[in-house]
Amino acid sequence: MKDILTIGFLIGLLSATIRMATPLILATLGEVICERSGVLNLGIEGIMLYSSLIAYLTVYFTNNLWLGVLTAIIVGILFGILMAFFSVSLGVSQHVSGLGITLFATGLSLFTYRQIIGAPTIPPTIQTFKTLTLPILSKIPILGPILFDQYILTYIALILVPVFSFLLYKTNFGLSLRAVGENPEAADALGINVYKTRYIALIIGGALMGLSGSFFTLAYFNMFLYGIVGGRGWVSIALTIFANWDPKRVLLGALLFGGIDALQLRLQAIGFNIPYQFFLMMPYVLTIIVLVLVARNALAPSSILKPYKRE
């Protein structure tokens, strides 16, 4: 038990917290943008999985990490367009469209991996991103190793939080996006193109989900596994509600869950006399508890789940 109380353990834990929060920050920002426009995107889990695979395969064949990130983003965008086609153009159930995309993308991930890589006993590994130790800043005691010795994708995720906060609250596009999500009829009357705005939201959201997916194979692990995303897309859906659809609060929620993830891994390693599955379960249990606590006061964008049909 005394292992827990050392400074080294705490630094490691907090550093891991930020690392594990990275994909959650990116994916949840993506979901926030989608939902703010009025579309629940349940394709998130599948989009993250397929883009993590494509990022992995790109690096596997080209050894170019940034090309991997780019292909993951493109995959996210393509799935975002597909989601928009169903939920915006056709206006069919957002629940079922999203689940359909997740099932399709998950099936496609299994299929693509097996068809290209096969079923080796040890999955082939790739060279991943190294942590980027920022000069001077990383020398700050305690704070340095926690904040400034992270993967570049983590820095990007952290920077994107204020960027999207600004985009949503301080730009014309953000205003249109929120108007479309709250009252599409009124937005339309003001001359905002509801369909186009929602398409753009789903494309940006998809790109962020794709970027999030790339973190799993290009930084967090060095291989692809079928369960690599492991429900973190669904956790992001819950975090969106927890964050009250506000980018700044996304950071808070993602750090909370990143922290639980980091903590449960360490508790597993210490080896209490409890089955390790109970630690693995913790993030999911906590997600449900938090969801229950915030759900009653949650105020979703009014037009969510409602397709817009122009008269």
Next chain:
Amino acid sequence: MHLPKYRLVKREKISPIFRILLPFIAIGISFIFSSIIILLAGRNPVIAIYSIFYGALGTRLGLLETIVKAIPLILTGIAVALAFTGKFWNIGAEGQFYAGALAATYVGISYLNLPKFLYIPLLLLVGFVAGGIWALLPGFLKTYLKADDVVTTLLLNYIMIYIVTAILEGPWRDPETMWPQSIRISENAIFPKLIERSRVHFGLIISILSVIGVYILIRYTKLGFSIRATGANPKASNFLGIDIKKTILITSLISGGIAGLAGVGEVAGLHYRLTENISPGYGYTGIVVAMLGGLHPFGVLLSAFFFAIIITGAQYMSRATGVTMFMADVIQGITLLVLLAMLIFYEYEIRRIK
């Protein structure tokens, strides 16, 4: 007081023939998209799709295996269809399946001193209750605490699977093989076989009874009307005096219970023990089955057989053509999306009768 009368009617008239044809057209179109993917994988799609159907229907063994695969799919499909009818977004059939399997296994490996005709109903009962409770929990969180049912049912899947692995790798680990699986259940708990020299078991009867039961429930009972009305228009239902909370709770309980029965069937009818991956995603396939079946119990029966063909046939196709059997998962996803695109042709609403 005179209340206005409401009925569930379709927004636009479409011919019943078209409604029945729609899923078949969707299947046809989804095979075209699937062919493109097989082509991209450098294989011959005609041979691949032919071998799916040959593998699933062309031989006695294949056909019987297809029936075996259909059993859990009928049950998870019916479970999801019932829930979706009441707009309870139960994406948790996978977890409820495992809850049912876990409970049935517990009773099965307890080696109770019971004859078969009592042991099997007991297994079904505990499986139904376990699955039902695992769905009632998100039902309760939805109705009383407003927690989104999609998220809670999905997350409970992961939690249940971790519970099952914890038990199988811990107290229930098979002492003989040391594999993470339970010991064999009592001989008296095992479902009888329906067809000689095959694996087709009593679960088929359970699944068909569930189809008929849910059909009667939805079509001819007051509860069924409440479920349909709640699904179609909660506000109007409230006005009609339907207790929406109670309806959602009962819907979740029955839906989860039926998904639990699917788990019982796989343990007591097929594997005679609980293993970590006893379900290759039957709960999720249940969503596709329910949608392709138009959420109609008899439609679900047919669509479960269709996906049983795809899953069984894909194993044969993989051996015959080298296209991986995961093509079955791709076809499921594509079929759901194609069908969804075509669903714009019919939607329900509650209309007031003058």
